[in-house]
Amino acid sequence: MSEKRATREAFGATLIELAGEGLDVVAVDADLSGSTTTAKFGAAYPERFFNVGIAEQNMIGTAAGLAVGGKIPFTGSFAVFATGRAYDQVRNTVCYSGLNVKLAPTHSGITVGPDGGSHQMLEDIALMRVLPGMRVLVPADFTAAKAAIRLAAITPGPFYIRLGRASVPVIYGDDYVFELGRATVLREGVHVTLAACGVMVEQALAAAAELELEGIHAEVLDVSTIKPLDVETIAASARKTGAVVACEEHSIYGGLGSAVAEALGENAPVPFARVGVRDVFGTSGEPAELMAHFGLTGADIAATARDLLIRRR
Amino acid sequence: MTEGPSAVAEIGARAARMRYDIIEMIAEAGSGHPGGSLSAAEIVASLYFGIMKHDPARPDWPERDRFVLSKGHAAPVLYAALAEAGYLGRDHLKTLRKLGSILQGHPDMKKTPGVEVSTGSLGQGLAIANGMALALRLDGNPARVFCLLGDGELQEGEVWEAAMFAPHHGLDHVTAIVDHNGLQIDGACTDVMCLGKVAEKFDAFGWEVREADGHDVADILDAVSAPPTTAGVPVCVVCYTVKGRGVSFMEGDAGWHGKAPDAEQTTAALGELAAAMEAAGAMPHAPHAGAGDASPAEGSAS
Numbered sequence: 234m235s236e237k238r239a240t241r242e243a244f245g246a247t248l249i250e251l252a253g254e255g256l257d258v259v260a261v262d263a264d265l266s267g268s269t270t271t272a273k274f275g276a277a278y279p280e281r282f283f284n285v286g287i288a289e290q291n292m293i294g295t296a297a298g299l300a301v302g303g304k305i306p307f308t309g310s311f312a313v314f315a316t317g318r319a320y321d322q323v324r325n326t327v328c329y330s331g332l333n334v335k336l337a338p339t340h341s342g343i344t345v346g347p348d349g350g351s352h353q354m355l356e357d358i359a360l361m362r363v364l365p366g367m368r369v370l371v372p373a374d375f376t377a378a379k380a381a382i383r384l385a386a387i388t389p390g391p392f393y394i395r396l397g398r399a400s401v402p403v404i405y406g407d408d409y410v411f412e413l414g415r416a417t418v419l420r421e422g423v424h425v426t427l428a429a430c431g432v433m434v435e436q437a438l439a440a441a442a443e444l445e446l447e448g449i450h451a452e453v454l455d456v457s458t459i460k461p462l463d464v465e466t467i468a469a470s471a472r473k474t475g476a477v478v479a480c481e482e483h484s485i486y487g488g489l490g491s492a493v494a495e496a497l498g499e500n501a502p503v504p505f506a507r508v509g510v511r512d513v514f515g516t517s518g519e520p521a522e523l524m525a526h527f528g529l530t531g532a533d534i535a536a537t538a539r540d541l542l543i544r545r546r
Numbered sequence: 547m548t549e550g551p552s553a554v555a556e557i558g559a560r561a562a563r564m565r566y567d568i569i570e571m572i573a574e575a576g577s578g579h580p581g582g583s584l585s586a587a588e589i590v591a592s593l594y595f596g597i598m599k600h601d602p603a604r605p606d607w608p609e610r611d612r613f614v615l616s617k618g619h620a621a622p623v624l625y626a627a628l629a630e631a632g633y634l635g636r637d638h639l640k641t642l643r644k645l646g647s648i649l650q651g652h653p654d655m656k657k658t659p660g661v662e663v664s665t666g667s668l669g670q671g672l673a674i675a676n677g678m679a680l681a682l683r684l685d686g687n688p689a690r691v692f693c694l695l696g697d698g699e700l701q702e703g704e705v706w707e708a709a710m711f712a713p714h715h716g717l718d719h720v721t722a723i724v725d726h727n728g729l730q731i732d733g734a735c736t737d738v739m740c741l742g743k744v745a746e747k748f749d750a751f752g753w754e755v756r757e758a759d760g761h762d763v764a765d766i767l768d769a770v771s772a773p774p775t776t777a778g779v780p781v782c783v784v785c786y787t788v789k790g791r792g793v794s795f796m797e798g799d800a801g802w803h804g805k806a807p808d809a810e811q812t813t814a815a816l817g818e819l820a821a822a823m824e825a826a827g828a829m830p831h832a833p834h835a836g837a838g839d840a841s842p843a844e845g846s847a848s
């Protein structure tokens with residue numbers, strides 16, 4: 234658990250592996266290839282890498298054309314621009330026709346840090362989740378990010394893979410398999426379920442450790458696939474523990490919390506709470522400071538869980 | 547408008563001081579964008595201290611000329627100008643990019659006095675400038691709108707949608723200024739996505755195009771302040787600049803687009819910039835009163 238790596242580091246490296254294995258992958262980036270790490274792929278496979286310049290709409294459109302032509306295009310840029318700026322291209326060109334385009338932008342969430350609110354994307358899961366045919370993956374560590382990119386490459390159709398800038402602990406071993414629509418039970422418990430994704434998995438594990446000291450046994454789920462959602466595992470855990478906290482580095486609207494609430498409401502209604510950014514934009518600051526500022530730390534999750542358990546009584 | 551030699555020298559001195567502030571604030575923040583802030587120092591100094599009519603004591607004065615920093619990542623050059631003019635106390639500069647600061651990583655109109663509109667997502671500023679200009683015209687307000695764009699930024703399609711709009715609507719009170727430093731993040735613009743002939747492109751879109759040495763204040767003042775030659779035809783000034791200008795090891799190096807210098811580099815950079823300040827006859831910083839009791843900036847009478 235000591236090693237820390239950013240999920241974005243998996244991007245270029247995995248594309249190089251896939252191309253080496255003979256997959257017809259190509260990458261399209263928009264003047265951020267150093268930050269996204271697609272430049273590494275570009276250095277290894279210059280003929281398979283295209284930099285459109287600062288033109289995210291063009292990036293998605295070009296990727297769409299490459300997909301129509303039978304290639305497996307991955308796109309870069311930052312989450313805010315890849316989903317926000319190019320939304321209509323993603324909707325009407327990629328998803329409407331179910332094209333084989335894989336969006337894997339980096340710099341999602343507030344852990345972007347000092348660049349501030351204009352660059353901290355907190356609505357991307359919501360935007361991508363509502364698109365018919367789009368699969369939404371939020372890997373929690375470097376290993377999961379590699380596996381997610383692999384899975385997207387071999388599974389036809391549009392994918393959104395949410396990658397981050399900040400280093401996070403590596404929690405999975407090399408035997409980890411990313412299964413579409415499968416949540417991972419990272420820790421079993423009986424009193425409350427903490428359903429997390431991305432950087433919040435680390436925080437949820439910290440919260441579970443804190444709660445354990447008080448005799449509260451929390452179950453921790455890594456919900457790495459937001460769509461399709463593992464309704465079965467989430468509902469089963471909810472029935473067992475009787476309380477669920479959803480934890481995400483995203484707006485409380487439209488993301489993991491909403492997806493889990495929908496699943497619980499229809500399948501296993503139990504007391505429920507959300508930890509996430511509460512309908513505000515981000516702001517400049519260091520990632521760790523911002524996690525505390527927006528109430529996203531393990532301590533915040535633990536506090537939310539305690540409140541929920543009191544409410545349930 | 548032709549400024550006398552003393553006004554030109556004074557603006558040059560202010561630009562030199564702003565460069566010092568830019569490096570100092572980015573070093574203190576530990577992150578930020580030095581390259582494109584330094585390349586725009588004379589352009590922004592010329593606007594605030596030689597061209598725009600504005601009053602730092604009244605950031606919301608209706609008749610003020612407006613500035614839109616479309617290349618929002620160059621926020622430090624704007625903050626340096628706002629501090630130099632007296633919109634902000636100089637103390638704020640060392641809070642850049644920190645939690646709770648009024649100086650966000652990218653300009654935020656809700657937090658910083660003197661920032662007309664929030665930017666940071668490239669390609670959107672010219673359209674905003676056009677909208678502001680339409681509103682001014684509807685109100686019979688004679689103020690002008692100046693928009694500073696990066697050259698890499700010109701790769702965004704929205705820039706050209708807006709470039710088509712301004713001449714169509716006769717927005718001759720909009721002035722687009724391109725900081726043509728030839729570099730973006732991933733390298734030279736010609737290598738990443740060739741811009742072609744920038745001046746000719748704006749000309750083809752219906753603008754009156756002027757070119758200037760973006761580090762020559764007299765040249766900038768001439769090109770930017772003269773009103774459009776033809777009524778209804780907006781002016782675009784393409785300024786040829788050097789990214790990272792003023793710090794020898796940052797000049798012309800895309801690697802200095804978006805990273806802060808370390809302690810040793812900061813000392814070296816500030817040494818060079820202090821020498822340049824002295825050569826430009828710039829007084830070292832006087833403690834600044836900040837907004838409120840600051841007097842109108844030079845150039846505000848024009």
Ligand SMILES: Cc1ncc(C[n+]2csc(CCOP(=O)(O)OP(=O)(O)O)c2C)c(N)n1
Nearest residue numbers: 264582666667668696697698699729730731
């Ligand atoms: C829409 C959008 N895409 C990408 C970015 C990330 N980005 C910030 S600065 C920059 C390069 C800007 O180059 P240029 O316009 O030439 O600016 P300058 O050289 O003056 O710094 C990029 C790609 C952004 N801020 N907005």
Ligand SMILES: [Mg+2]
Nearest residue numbers: 697698729730
């Ligand atoms: Mg440039």
